[in-house]
Amino acid sequence: MGMKEKLHQIKLKFQGKKMAPAFNALHTFLYTPNETTHSGSHIRVVDDLKRTMNTVILALVPCLLFGIFNAGYQHYSAVNGFPENFSILEHFITWDNFWLGAITVLPLVIVSYGVGLAIEFVFAVIKGHEVEEGYLVTGMLVPLIVPIDTPLWMLAVAVIFGVVIGKEVFGGTGMNILNPALTIRAFLFFAYPTWMTGDKVWVHEGVERAGTADAISGETILGYLAQGNSEAIYEKYSLAEMFFGFIPGSVGETSTFLILLGGLFLIFTKIASWRIMVSAVAGSLVMGLIFNGVVEAGWIPDYSKFYGLMQFDYWKHLIVGGLAFGIVYMATDPVTGSQTNKGKWIYGFLIGFLSVMIRVFNPGYPEGVFLAILLMNVFAPTIDHYVVQGNVRRRMKRLKNATILPKPSDGKAEELKVETV
């Protein structure tokens, strides 16, 4: 008996039992189910939610791999000094970098998936529904948007919070209001701020060594800018380094280049909304230009605490910090984003716009994208409401000109009374 038949028999045995969802999840991971259509469309496209989620994970893999190497590179460079003539093969793709990255990043991935999926399974068994695929992407996003040394227990607590409060209480995948990965990130940020911000957390062992003779510093570019060290960053990192991602930051969000490739892949595969991505980029550029204009007009003195970030070239906002990562992988979450095409344009634009605004004005933490997306998650249904109302208004206008025809036996046509809605 082949594995297929064996699993089929176990499936029959489990049918209707409490543990059936858990078994089914494993079964459907190995095999597409033998479910057939009953009525309506007798044929269906090959795409399902698993394939959709899988495609997003594929788009994230380059960021994860880069994050692993970058973890080692940032650590060893902080300890031993940055290499003079940087070469990718000599200084970046090395076994040491990989090994250090692997032992620091992979535990984050394992905890994220382990804890998150465990909760998903528990909820599926309790509620008697199938294990849904939403967490497959969330589980991958979470380790990529946290500082490298995030304690694993903290991550576990945050994941529990994010999955339960951010998703399951609303009814599970497809029903949530807030992006679960960002809910997890927000929980970490507000619950354990010292581990999430500052100049110590972005490089491995930065926190451990703080205050010792071996102290290492790994300030992010946004951190530098927030402190007004706008010139110093160019001495430390070249534009190419910022774009390709050889800078400190959250695990997977430093390489704008790979994020761009991932974004193009998601647009090409038609999995993520290009409208949101394009409009979010536009929104951030517009806000950046406004700030640049304010500086140029001389409305703000150069000792102002906002000066550093405000005079930062508008387009460079896209290559530092988590903005690009947020736009490509977070803002495009179809469940929590706007659902109408027009709405997606507005939603995306405001995310970009607000991200740069919060980035400049937030005194505690010079990053805004996750707060901007969470805020817009809350407003997405409102945006959709007004977009849909446009369609409804068109129908009501048509109705005003309509007349109900008489019944064959009746006399005159009656004018239709339009109810105001």
Next chain:
Amino acid sequence: MSKDIRIKKGMNINLVGVAEQITSKAALSNVYALNLEDFHGITPKMLVKEGAEVKAGEPIFYNKNNEDMRFVSPVSGELVEIVRGARRRILTVKILADKEQSYESTNPIDLSSADGESIRSLLLKSGCWPFIKQRPYDIIANPDATPKSIFISGCTTAPLAADVDYILKGREEEVQAAIDALGKMTPGAVHVSVKDTSSSPFKSINGITLHKISGPHPAGLVGTQINKIDPVNKGEVVWTVAPQDLIIMGEFLLTGKFNAERTIALAGSSIKAPKYYITKIGAEVSTFVYASGVNEDKFRLINGDVLTGSKTTPEGYLGFYNNTVTAIPEGDDYEFFGWNKPVFNKISSTRALTFSWMNKNKKYDLDTNTNGEHRAFVVTGKYEEVFPLDIYPLQLLKACMVKDLDEMEQLGMYEVAPEDFSLTEFICISKQPHQQIIREGLDLMYQEIG
């Protein structure tokens, strides 16, 4: 007068097994049956008992809510069985056909002088009325309402569906008679849409407003055409008639005989030699399915096309409204890592390791597997790509699911029929039953608002 309509949104589904344009006569069926599920929303009341002899065209039951609405026997013979379901609901009425057919005949009507009212009562009495359907609610037309216009789609875009032009060829006289009659029942126009490239028999018909329609499926669905030409508002009614039914209706008007004969396409990849058959409404499907040969043991027989038809079996009967019978492989098997490996032999609406976008003309042999499990709505913006109506499909589906009548009304529920959601259902990543959701929504609205 002809007007052009161009549909951009949509998707053509190319499947293996298109019926070749050859027509054979199907073997005579012993038993013919009327499946009551075809007449959605009708409460039948029998006029004849089991064992009674009926003529072709003789009423066998009527609609309890409108006693004038008669449903007639497609053949002459003995009413052998009334199959009942739960709470004695009538499911099927079976008639054992006579060798020699005899017809209930009425005097033909003079169409040029008849008024709408007399045509209406004649059609009701003759059993031709059920061929007229109405929007809103997608049910048999209410004879007490006057439609603002009548729509006929003379263009087929559904996969493997019968070619209307081929079926209607040579039947222009009957079609003209039916159109003349329909035209008298509405103060508006009789809108007929034909493919822009086709040499449709409708092009020689008088008394219609002809529209040339182009674009992918669902351009051929009458709902798409209504939405583009003259959308239904609250309180308004439009009627729709399927082109193949015009023949029966027209023949009745010309001769006074209800001749249930129909040309149907037998199509699908499970059929060895897909082609057209002449048979009658309610005939046993086995009388023509096996004549063309079948390719495999496990296949799904569908009364209608693959997107909107209903499941049947070789022992089943041809539906009242169908001009297509399709057979495709049953997909009740598991596929190893089916969700993440590259796929070349199935259709996809994305490019996520799927390659149907590379060769748009390739023909596919799809089975009935859902290719995934039922999930909540997650992905957005996909339905809009294949839904050309000026309606928000996802929002309307959600309004139906939560039974929000106000919202359903505002979002355009009066304009749609389940078949308008067949393509969104086909591409649904969450594998939701869109047509069922819409049907239930329409039923609820009919019940609550009427």
